[in-house]
Amino acid sequence: MTPLRQTWQVYLRGARTLRRQPAYLGMTIVQPLIWLLMFGALFRAVSRIPGFHGSYVDFLTPGVVMMLAVFSAGWTGMGFVEDINAGVMDRMLASPVWRGALNAGTVAYGAFTVVIQTVLIVLLALGLGADFRGGVVGVLVLILAAALLGAIFASLSNCIGLLARQRESVIGAVTFVQLPLTFLSAALMQPSLLPGWIRAAARFNPVNWAVEAARSAAMQRADWGLVAGRVGLLVALLLLAALLATRAFAAYQRSL
Amino acid sequence: MPPAIEASALSKTYPGPVVALAGVELTIARGTIFALLGPNGAGKSTTVRVLCTLTRPDRGSAQVAGVDVLADPVSARRVIGVVGQKHGADLEATGRENLVLQGEFYGIVGRGLKQRVEESLDRFGLAAAADRQAKTYSGGMQRRLDIAMGLLHRPRVLFLDEPTTGLDPEARVALWREIERLAAEERMTILLTTHYMDEADRLASELAIIDRGQIVARGAPEQLKSELQGDGIQIELAESENANAGAALARLDGIREVELDGRTLRARARDGGAAIPSVLATLERHGIKATAVTVARPSLDDVYLRHAGRAFQAEQPELEEASA
Structure with a gap:
């Protein structure tokens, strides 16, 4: 009970910050809309490539969702960096609070942001005429996959924040991984049109797992075996990332 | 307990x-x-x-x-x-x-x-x-x-x-x-x-x-202050080349722990006020000019000086203690 309560309280702290910073809230909302519109316009011609099937908005929506999930949850570790600089982290660590809750609460908040953004993208995509063949269930799977992916990167970001304690390191890590992970996946391009080595690399890429699960469940006739497999991989990676972040507190304390 | x-x-x-x-x-x-x-x-x-x-x-x-x-x-x-x-x-x-x-x-x-x-x-x-x-x-x-x-x-x-x-x-x-x-x-x-x-x-x-x-x-x-036994006397000298000023003072009766730190001469005396005339007389005899003299009850600064071997304020470049 206590770990859950504490996780919830840490989550609330993050959520309050979002509510109190309207500019940040506005960016959180506007960003996904710009991305979908921009990518949609930029890559519209892709659907004319021989071998590409279906509408590009249908295809692109899960890709943009996952790209944004990595990007927006990736900043989660900035909160820890600021807590460390402000003395808040030491105060929390001198209390008997469960370390896992400090990570899980901020990760939950990061994932919550991703969920809001995903819902906005889905609504916009509907407006652009996207066809969610998987219906409500399919969209829920899309949201789940995005939340899991966001949670993984939020946790890893916390890890970096605790170990490196510098904003620059978190910024560097996010910008370093985001584009390669997006391009080494079927986020923006149909798998059959990807070069062989990218297709091979994509098999180990969590962004690709999330894209495949979401695309299958929400946009196509769902292959539930594939969806379950990919979601399972995401859950497993999330547990690993959460474990790493929780252990990073001990590493941080060793350096004090 | x-x-x-x-x-x-x-x-x-x-x-x-x-x-x-x-x-x-x-x-x-x-x-x-x-x-x-x-x-x-x-x-x-x-x-x-x-x-x-x-x-x-x-x-x-x-x-x-x-x-x-x-x-x-x-x-x-x-x-x-x-x-x-x-x-x-x-x-x-x-x-x-x-x-x-x-x-x-x-x-x-x-x-x-x-x-x-x-x-x-x-x-x-x-x-x-x-x-x-x-x-x-x-x-x-x-x-x-x-x-x-x-x-x-x-x-x-x-x-x-x-x-x-x-x-x-x-x-x-x-x-x-x-x-x-x-x-x-x-x-x-x-x-x-x-x-x-x-x-x-x-x-x-x-x-x-x-x-x-x-x-x-x-x-x-x-207790720490009383361990110092006596008042602190601090004398600011007009010039710093006064290596023998300390030695001269140390020979005076009732004056202890004489230290010269640049132009500042510090010493202890059981009764600081009473010791001042003889201290000044001694300095004058050696042709040493004092610009200021202060007598103070022992303070924690003195305790620190005594135990850490240097004045509290005149610290070496500060080590960053907070590691973050």
């Missing part, structure tokens, strides 16, 4: 290598205000970090309120309150939100928590500002919030790491009163670190001077 704090042979070296603690021994009786005094980089904060389970020493052992902080840090965290050097409060959150979250961290929930938060806000004069973001608070109010948070779970030992650093003189005195009130009302043990002599002198019933990772002196402030 075990002492409130007992530490023995605490050693810690940071990569560099920088020796932060070189065998700190500390015993602090229950219900006292104990000051750990020393310049930046002396090991004050590292000692506190070890005692409040934030970091581990390379060697040594420590118990707080009878709990072994190395073997059982989680239990230790329940009985201590920590107010760090930097603001522990989340400045984006309100005072009330900070207190509630802090209570939850200690497993205090529901109506009990609500009541405690209200009491705490009243007690520290924050009730009117309870629902304002802490970043709108004055320095003194922020510090009071930090302390309110450190006390919310009613710890048995409270650590105050440089509580008045950065406060204006008025807020400083107000905080001193608050700390005195706490010690009197709660009968709590308070370990306070400071680099202000007057702060230690006013608040602490006992203090230890830490220098280069070791405790170099300890005792009640009065």
Whole structure:
């Protein structure tokens, strides 16, 4: 009970910050809309490539969702960096609070942001005429996959924040991984049109797992075996990332 | 009953290598205000970090309120309150939100928590500002919030790491009163670190001077001062080339511990006022001009000078003690 309560309280702290910073809230909302519109316009011609099937908005929506999930949850570790600089982290660590809750609460908040953004993208995509063949269930799977992916990167970001304690390191890590992970996946391009080595690399890429699960469940006739497999991989990676972040507190304390 | 704090042979070296603690021994009786005094980089904060389970020493052992902080840090965290050097409060959150979250961290929930938060806000004069973001608070109010948070779970030992650093003189005195009130009302043990002599002198019933990772002196402030036996005499010389001035003074009856530090000549005498005429006469006989003479009752600065072997103010370039 206590770990859950504490996780919830840490989550609330993050959520309050979002509510109190309207500019940040506005960016959180506007960003996904710009991305979908921009990518949609930029890559519209892709659907004319021989071998590409279906509408590009249908295809692109899960890709943009996952790209944004990595990007927006990736900043989660900035909160820890600021807590460390402000003395808040030491105060929390001198209390008997469960370390896992400090990570899980901020990760939950990061994932919550991703969920809001995903819902906005889905609504916009509907407006652009996207066809969610998987219906409500399919969209829920899309949201789940995005939340899991966001949670993984939020946790890893916390890890970096605790170990490196510098904003620059978190910024560097996010910008370093985001584009390669997006391009080494079927986020923006149909798998059959990807070069062989990218297709091979994509098999180990969590962004690709999330894209495949979401695309299958929400946009196509769902292959539930594939969806379950990919979601399972995401859950497993999330547990690993959460474990790493929780252990990073001990590493941080060793350096004090 | 075990002492409130007992530490023995605490050693810690940071990569560099920088020796932060070189065998700190500390015993602090229950219900006292104990000051750990020393310049930046002396090991004050590292000692506190070890005692409040934030970091581990390379060697040594420590118990707080009878709990072994190395073997059982989680239990230790329940009985201590920590107010760090930097603001522990989340400045984006309100005072009330900070207190509630802090209570939850200690497993205090529901109506009990609500009541405690209200009491705490009243007690520290924050009730009117309870629902304002802490970043709108004055320095003194922020510090009071930090302390309110450190006390919310009613710890048995409270650590105050440089509580008045950065406060204006008025807020400083107000905080001193608050700390005195706490010690009197709660009968709590308070370990306070400071680099202000007057702060230690006013608040602490006992203090230890830490220098280069070791405790170099300890005792009640009065006791440490009386150990110096006599007044301090400080003479500012017109010129610095006066190597024989010290030697001449040292030969005088009743004058001890003569030290020359640039143009400043320091010495001790049992009765400083009475010694001045003969001191000045001696200097004149040697053709040495004095520009100013002061006689002072022993202060903690003198105690520090005696034990650390150098004046407190004239420190070498400060070592960054906070590692973050």
